Amino acid sequence: MILDRSLSLALTRPAPESLWSLRATLLVLADRLPLSGRALADRSLAIAGEFHHYLAELQSKMTAHEFSKLASRMDVGSVGLLALQDLVADREELFRKVFLGGLSEGLMVLAAQQYTKAWRTEISLVNDEALWRLYDGLWEVSRQLRPDLPAETRCDQIEALLAPVRPPEVEPSVKAAVIARLFQVLLIGSLGWVASLQPTRAE
Numbered sequence: 364m365i366l367d368r369s370l371s372l373a374l375t376r377p378a379p380e381s382l383w384s385l386r387a388t389l390l391v392l393a394d395r396l397p398l399s400g401r402a403l404a405d406r407s408l409a410i411a412g413e414f415h416h417y418l419a420e421l422q423s424k425m426t427a428h429e430f431s432k433l434a435s436r437m438d439v440g441s442v443g444l445l446a447l448q449d450l451v452a453d454r455e456e457l458f459r460k461v462f463l464g465g466l467s468e469g470l471m472v473l474a475a476q477q478y479t480k481a482w483r484t485e486i487s488l489v490n491d492e493a494l495w496r497l498y499d500g501l502w503e504v505s506r507q508l509r510p511d512l513p514a515e516t517r518c519d520q521i522e523a524l525l526a527p528v529r530p531p532e533v534e535p536s537v538k539a540a541v542i543a544r545l546f547q548v549l550l551i552g553s554l555g556w557v558a559s560l561q562p563t564r565a566e
Contacts, residue, residue: 370554373414374547376434379422382415385550395560403556406503410553413496414546420489421539433539486535493542494525500549501525508552 369388372381389411393404422430501521505512527533528541 370550373411373550377414377418377543377547378430378434379415379419382411382418386411386415392557392560396556400556400559403553407550407553407556410500410546410549413493413500414543414550417489417493417542417546421486424485424489433536433543486539487531490535490538490542493546494529494538497542497545497549498525501545504549504552 369381369385373385386408389404389408393401393408396404421433425433498521501524502517505517505520509517524545528538
């Protein structure tokens with residue numbers, strides 16, 4: 364699968380460089396789609412771009428050692444590529460994991476961990492901006508997967524998902540790890556269009 368290596372890097376050692384590689388792979392795949400089907404690929408590219416921007420902002424405000432420690436906290440390699448491919452192909456299962464408790468509980472545990480020192484105020488501002496963008500992304504995923512869901516319920520679910528890391532007293536490093544995890548989830552959830560290319564791929 365052409366996506367395996369670049370997606371794996373973005374999920375196991377997320378950094379601006381790995382998102383750059385993922386972007387290139389997504390562009391190659393998107394070029395195989397008919398023009399009428401490019402909207403979903405464009406969404407994946409937009410999420411990858413937002414994730415890249417976020418990681419680049421973090422990296423610019425941290426030492427190499429600090430960023431390396433944070434990147435290790437963002438690793439979702441234990442999920443395994445087979446599980447990732449299942450989620451790419453089964454967006455309804457992704458919805459269940461994200462919005463019906465599985466990921467929410469994991470984020471609450473992650474938010475409770477205090478594994479690095481508090482960072483500067485600028486990091487908090489970068490995190491808050493990313494949370495704002497993630498809210499829109501989660502709303503879009505929810506709207507696509509459950510168009511029948513009342514808007515109020517959709518709002519409540521997203522608020523509950525983000526609640527563990529919204530308080531200002533949560534350390535910026537903890538917020539950063541959770542935010543990166545949510546960007547990873549949005550990336551996986553946006554890749555359903557890749558499955559349509561499977562029969563024609565020779566890689």
